[in-house]
Every structure is written in C-alpha cells, then in structure tokens.
Amino acid sequence: MENAFIIAIDLGGTSAKLAILQPSGDIVSQWSVPTDISDEGSHIVPNLIAAIRQQVADLHLNMADCLGIGMGTPGTVNVQDRTVIGAYNLNWAKRQNIGEAFEAAFGLPFYLDNDANVAALGEQWLGAGDGASDVVMVTLGTGVGGGIVSAGELLHGGSGAAGEIGHLTIDPHSSIQCTCGKVGCLEALASATGIMNLARLHLTHTQHQTEVSQRLAAGEALTAKDIFTAAEAGDAFSQEVVKQFCNYLGLGISHIINMLNPSIIVLGGGVSQAGEFLRANVAKQTEKYLFPALLNTYEIVLATLGNDAGILGACQLVNLAR
Ligand SMILES: [Zn+2]
Numbered sequence: 571m572e573n574a575f576i577i578a579i580d581l582g583g584t585s586a587k588l589a590i591l592q593p594s595g596d597i598v599s600q601w602s603v604p605t606d607i608s609d610e611g612s613h614i615v616p617n618l619i620a621a622i623r624q625q626v627a628d629l630h631l632n633m634a635d636c637l638g639i640g641m642g643t644p645g646t647v648n649v650q651d652r653t654v655i656g657a658y659n660l661n662w663a664k665r666q667n668i669g670e671a672f673e674a675a676f677g678l679p680f681y682l683d684n685d686a687n688v689a690a691l692g693e694q695w696l697g698a699g700d701g702a703s704d705v706v707m708v709t710l711g712t713g714v715g716g717g718i719v720s721a722g723e724l725l726h727g728g729s730g731a732a733g734e735i736g737h738l739t740i741d742p743h744s745s746i747q748c749t750c751g752k753v754g755c756l757e758a759l760a761s762a763t764g765i766m767n768l769a770r771l772h773l774t775h776t777q778h779q780t781e782v783s784q785r786l787a788a789g790e791a792l793t794a795k796d797i798f799t800a801a802e803a804g805d806a807f808s809q810e811v812v813k814q815f816c817n818y819l820g821l822g823i824s825h826i827i828n829m830l831n832p833s834i835i836v837l838g839g840g841v842s843q844a845g846e847f848l849r850a851n852v853a854k855q856t857e858k859y860l861f862p863a864l865l866n867t868y869e870i871v872l873a874t875l876g877n878d879a880g881i882l883g884a885c886q887l888v889n890l891a892r
Pocket residue numbers: 736737748749750751752755757
C-alpha cells in the first residue's frame with residue numbers, strides 16, 4: 571500500500587479546493603477549480619469529477635491505489651445517504667445525490683460531510699486540536715459555525731444538525747435579530763456581522779465619544795477588524811464593544827464546555843485573526859460562566875490550519891471510515 575493516496579475536496583461557493591494526500595495528511599498535490607453554480611448547480615459535481623480525472627492522469631497515479639474520496643460541502647448533509655440539500659450559495663436548493671455520482675464515476679468509497687464539520691475535523695486532527703479526542707471548533711466569520719469532535723468522531727445528532735453553535739440563544743432580550751428569524755443568537759452578536767450590530771447599538775448609549783464612535787455615527791462602513799484593532803490600541807468605545815462581544819462569546823463557549831467537556835476549543839474564521847487579544851479576552855469571559863468543576867480542564871486556542879483545514883478534514887473522513 572505504499573502508493574496509497576486519498577482525494578480530498580473542500581467545496582465552496584466560488585471555488586473548490588482539491589488535494590491528493592497521503593493518508594498521513596501530507597499533501598502530494600493541491601489545486602482549485604471555479605465553482606459553476608449556473609443551471610441549479612448541475613455542473614458542479616461533473617466538473618469536480620473531470621478535475622480529479624485530469625489531475626490523477628497528469629500525476630500518473632493509479633486509481634486502484636486510491637483509498638477513497640472525502641468531501642466537505644455547504645448545506646445540510648445526510649452523512650449516510652451522502653446527499654446534501656439547501657446549499658443556497660451553490661444553487662443547490664433540491665437534494666443532490668453526490669455519493670451516487672462519485673461512486674458511479676470512480677467506484678471508490680466516498681464520504682461527505684458539512685464544510686464546518688470537516689474543517690473542525692481537520693483542526694482536531696492536524697491543527698490546533700493536536701489530535702485530542704474531544705475538540706470543538708467555533709468558526710467566527712460572517713456568521714458563526716461550528717463542529718464537534720467527541721471521542722474522536724464528528725457528532726451529527728439525530729437529524730445531522732449537531733454543532734449549530736451559531737444559533738444558541740445567548741441574549742433572549744436582545745433587540746438584534748438573527749438571519750434564522752430568532753433574536754439574540756450567538757451568530758447575531760458574536761460574528762463579524764455581530765460585532766457591527768453591537769457597535770451600532772452601543773452608539774445609542776455610550777459615554778465614550780471616540781474616533782471610532784464618531785466614524786460609525788457618520789455612517790462610515792467600518793469592519794470587525796477596525797473595531798478589534800482600535801480596541802487593542804486603546805479606543806474606549808471599541809473596548810466596550812469588544813468586551814460585550816467576548817462576554818457573549820464566552821457565555822456561548824461556557825455552554826459548550828459545560829455540555830461536552832472538550833479539552834480543546836479552537837477559535838477559527840476571519841474574526842479569529844484578531845489573535846491573542848481576542849483569545850485571552852474570550853477565555854477570561856468563559857470562566858465567569860463555567861461550572862467550577864470544569865475550570866482548568868480545557869484550553870481555548872486559535873486555529874492553525876487556515877484554508878487547509880477543509881481538505882485535511884476531508885482526508886481524515888476517509889481515514890476514520892477505513
Ligand atoms: Zn439564529
């Protein structure tokens with residue numbers, strides 16, 4: 571089996587990242603293809619299959635040495651059936667039978683999971699999770715996503731929706747509405763969008779007139795990064811906003827720890843670029859809400875794999891199933 575390899579796919583709305591890896595996670599070849607979402611996304615899977623065929627031929631690999639194909643996709647995945655539905659950024663409103671298409675093309679084992687879960691698995695395996703058996707990843711981007719690895723396996727729950735950390739209700743009295751229709755979801759308060767929601771709300775009652783509050787009041791389009799950078803540099807208004815952000819995120823993470831007792835919580839996504847300043851603040855707020863018996867049982871760390879988390883996690887999907 572010395573030539574054994576795994577094919578990994580991380581499908582996104584604008585492009586798909588693909589890789590051929592050794593089972594150890596060492597990347598042999600990595601490339602990407604644009605995602606063509608026209609015609610209800612009907613070209614996506616045929617394009618991926620063609621891209622893999624081409625690359626395998628170019629590298630003179632033998633498909634008989636391939637242990638399987640793993641893939642992460644947006645949308646609601648049925649892991650057993652290897653189907654996905656509701657991936658609206660791919661124009662996949664209807665159920666897509668992805669497993670059947672790949673098996674018909676290659677005759678190889680094929681494994682599918684949600685992209686947030688797959689990224690969590692990648693970080694747990696070879697990233698900040700350091701191979702620990704119980705790891706939760708919280709992805710702070712435009713929204714808040716997550717994935718839970720418990721006893722070495724991804725949790726899916728009864729209907730595949732385990733790990734929807736972004737829609738934990740963190741403040742039932744909040745006036746901030748989430749895209750899901752509820753108010754006070756973690757995603758509406760502690761994402762890149764959430765911090766701007768908090769900042770605008772804060773403008774109405776803050777005691778601090780600072781450069782950032784004035785720019786915001788003047789209607790300037792600031793970003794989450796602007797708020798974090800200003801807070802770290804001492805802008806009092808931004809510091810209040812970041813404190814509230816970290817308070818909400820710490821409350822959400824405390825629920826995760828109380829419930830699942832992970833040894834590592836990985837913070838990923840664009841907002842985690844705020845780095846140690848964010849991590850240390852969130853860790854402090856988390857402790858306030860924690861069941862005391864769980865203090866000092868976990869670490870909150872920053873993700874380390876960046877954009878490679880998805881393909882490494884997709885590779886590990888194949889390893890775990892072997
Ligand atoms: Zn929500």
